[in-house]
Amino acid sequence: MKKVAIIGAGPAGIEAASILARNGVEVTLFEKSETPLKNLQDKAFLFPNFQSAQEIIDDLSGKLLTDRITTAFGVDIADVKWQGAEWKLVDSKEQTYVADAVLIATGYQVFDAHRKEELGYGIYKGVITSLDMEQMIKHGKILNANGDEPKRVTFLQCVGSRDEKSGNHYCSKICCVTAVKQAIEVRKQLPKCEASVFYMDLRMWGQGFEEMYRTAQEKYGVSFVRGRISEAAGTFDGRVQLKSEDTLMGLPLKMNTDLLVLMVGMEASCGTKVLGKACDISGDYGFIKSVNPHLYDNETGKPGLFAAGTCKRPMSVSDSINDARSAALAIKDYLDTIKIEN
Amino acid sequence: MIDFGFALKQTRQENLDKVSLEKYHKLLELEPSFKRCFQCGNCSATCSARQFTDFSIRRVHTSFRRGEYDGLAQELRKCMLCGKCTLVCPRGVNLRSLIINMRQILDETEK
Numbered sequence: 001m002k003k004v005a006i007i008g009a010g011p012a013g014i015e016a017a018s019i020l021a022r023n024g025v026e027v028t029l030f031e032k033s034e035t036p037l038k039n040l041q042d043k044a045f046l047f048p049n050f051q052s053a054q055e056i057i058d059d060l061s062g063k064l065l066t067d068r069i070t071t072a073f074g075v076d077i078a079d080v081k082w083q084g085a086e087w088k089l090v091d092s093k094e095q096t097y098v099a100d101a102v103l104i105a106t107g108y109q110v111f112d113a114h115r116k117e118e119l120g121y122g123i124y125k126g127v128i129t130s131l132d133m134e135q136m137i138k139h140g141k142i143l144n145a146n147g148d149e150p151k152r153v154t155f156l157q158c159v160g161s162r163d164e165k166s167g168n169h170y171c172s173k174i175c176c177v178t179a180v181k182q183a184i185e186v187r188k189q190l191p192k193c194e195a196s197v198f199y200m201d202l203r204m205w206g207q208g209f210e211e212m213y214r215t216a217q218e219k220y221g222v223s224f225v226r227g228r229i230s231e232a233a234g235t236f237d238g239r240v241q242l243k244s245e246d247t248l249m250g251l252p253l254k255m256n257t258d259l260l261v262l263m264v265g266m267e268a269s270c271g272t273k274v275l276g277k278a279c280d281i282s283g284d285y286g287f288i289k290s291v292n293p294h295l296y297d298n299e300t301g302k303p304g305l306f307a308a309g310t311c312k313r314p315m316s317v318s319d320s321i322n323d324a325r326s327a328a329l330a331i332k333d334y335l336d337t338i339k340i341e342n
Numbered sequence: 343m344i345d346f347g348f349a350l351k352q353t354r355q356e357n358l359d360k361v362s363l364e365k366y367h368k369l370l371e372l373e374p375s376f377k378r379c380f381q382c383g384n385c386s387a388t389c390s391a392r393q394f395t396d397f398s399i400r401r402v403h404t405s406f407r408r409g410e411y412d413g414l415a416q417e418l419r420k421c422m423l424c425g426k427c428t429l430v431c432p433r434g435v436n437l438r439s440l441i442i443n444m445r446q447i448l449d450e451t452e453k
């Protein structure tokens with residue numbers, strides 16, 4: 001039986017593993033954490049349908065329960081190389097594994113908000129990231145710096161994205177709709193708390209996104225201000241003071257808020273950067289580069305080496321899963337061709 | 343009277359068929375980084391001169407882009423060339439140089 005190694009047990013890695021296994025392929029799924037789906041575990045509800053992240057985790061985890069998938073959790077793959085007849089994987093403890101084909105599904109990590117010092121993350125307790133907010137929502141504990149219920153929560157878009165100063169020119173694609181999702185959750189959990197979103201463009205590209213935006217305005221009274229917050233400073237009573245320009249009014253804007261939520265962008269994960277470099281398939285910003293974004297989007301240009309999900313670029317869960325399905329098909333086709341040669 | 347902050351021009355229609363963008367194109371030649379501006383307002387939000395006046399550098403450079411030059415030379419005198427705006431611009435527009443070039447172009451034509 002042909003063997004495939006998949007690196008990364010996120011939504012993409014698991015979906016590809018399950019499809020390949022169902023098609024008679026033997027899969028080993030490597031994950032550096034002790035548990036899979038780490039990036040869904042800290043989420044509460046997923047846009048666009050507010051489905052609980054736990055449901056998605058349960059469904060995907062169930063797909064791993066087959067004899068054809070061997071899971072290797074707690075294994076950090078540090079190198080992947082072609083050895084003439086097969087691919088060799090080396091982990092951080094110098095253990096080696098071999099496979100006929102490899103799928104890189106090593107995903108993303110969020111932008112480190114400390115790098116935008118002027119926004120005060122790590123300095124003022126009232127400044128948090130979208131990931132922190134995701135956990136507050138999940139645990140039903142949205143609290144300000146003093147541990148009280150906030151009266152106002154403010155979201156700031158494009159932190160570490162579309163920003164030359166952070167070195168990331170690209171748009172992270174999911175943070176606009178995530179802010180709308182979180183603002184709605186804040187209003188649901190704390191009906192007396194105001195929620196506003198500071199944006200430059202609201203990118204509601206996916207099915208149901210624009211409707212979420214309308215609902216946020218109409219049903220939840222979320223306000224939207226067009227401007228970028230340039231500085232945040234702490235106040236004596238533990239709140240945060242913001243400076244921006246209301247670009248639609250053409251006027252400077254100042255306001256205090258209990259929580260400033262920085263919508264941090266998606267960057268290539270460490271694993272993605274390391275393996276991209278090791279295999280010489282690294283593209284812009286350390287994401288894996290596909291051969292052709294229209295026609296061969298899972299191919300890397302190295303026979304038998306494929307990529308899927310957010311290791312390639314920012315994507316939503318559903319896009320990552322779809323991308324993994326197309327990768328599984330490409331891998332299956334590849335395995336069939338090498339069968340003939342053997 | 344309520345001051346809505348639109349000190350630069352009277353409320354009227356922008357006629358994009360009639361404006362002359364000659365000065366604007368000259369500005370782009372001298373400071374090409376301005377092509378990248380995406381109107382976020384970070385420059386005006388952080389501006390030192392804004393703290394004391396109703397000066398908005400974003401409004402000024404947007405008027406320039408639209409070919410509305412009236413009053414801009416006077417408005418630009420409020421800028422202290424401290425360069426803070428250049429430090430924060432997410433699109434890497436060299437605002438300090440942009441301002442100096444705007445002043446020069448406006449001065450030349452006013453002579």
Ligand SMILES: Cc1cc2nc3c(=O)[nH]c(=O)nc-3n(C[C@H](O)[C@H](O)[C@H](O)COP(=O)(O)OP(=O)(O)OC[C@H]3O[C@@H](n4cnc5c(N)ncnc54)[C@H](O)[C@@H]3O)c2cc1C
Pocket residue numbers: 007008009010011012013030031032033036037038039040043045046047048075076077078105106107108109110130131134174178181269270271272308309310311315316317318320
């Ligand atoms: C704040 C926030 C909110 C979000 N909310 C939503 C939402 O509501 N709806 C939605 O659709 N999407 C949402 N997303 C996006 C979602 O998290 C991603 O689309 C999804 O997790 C991508 O899946 P993936 O499999 O490509 O990558 P990942 O989930 O990043 O999985 C990659 C896996 O690979 C592992 N790995 C990395 N390197 C190695 C290595 N060298 N060896 C072994 N294992 C390795 C990692 O540990 C990780 O488990 C949100 C994102 C953020 C930041």
Ligand code: SF4
Pocket residue numbers: 157158159161162170171172173174175176177201202203263265
């Ligand atoms: S999705 Fe929205 S918040 Fe995220 S980088 Fe793009 S424009 Fe900015």
Ligand code: SF4
Pocket residue numbers: 385388389390391392399420421422423424425426427428437438441
């Ligand atoms: S250089 Fe001029 S426009 Fe820029 S921040 Fe300083 S005073 Fe404001």
Ligand code: SF4
Pocket residue numbers: 378379380381382383384385386400430431432433434435437
């Ligand atoms: S900060 Fe830069 S991109 Fe933003 S409005 Fe000013 S010049 Fe334009």
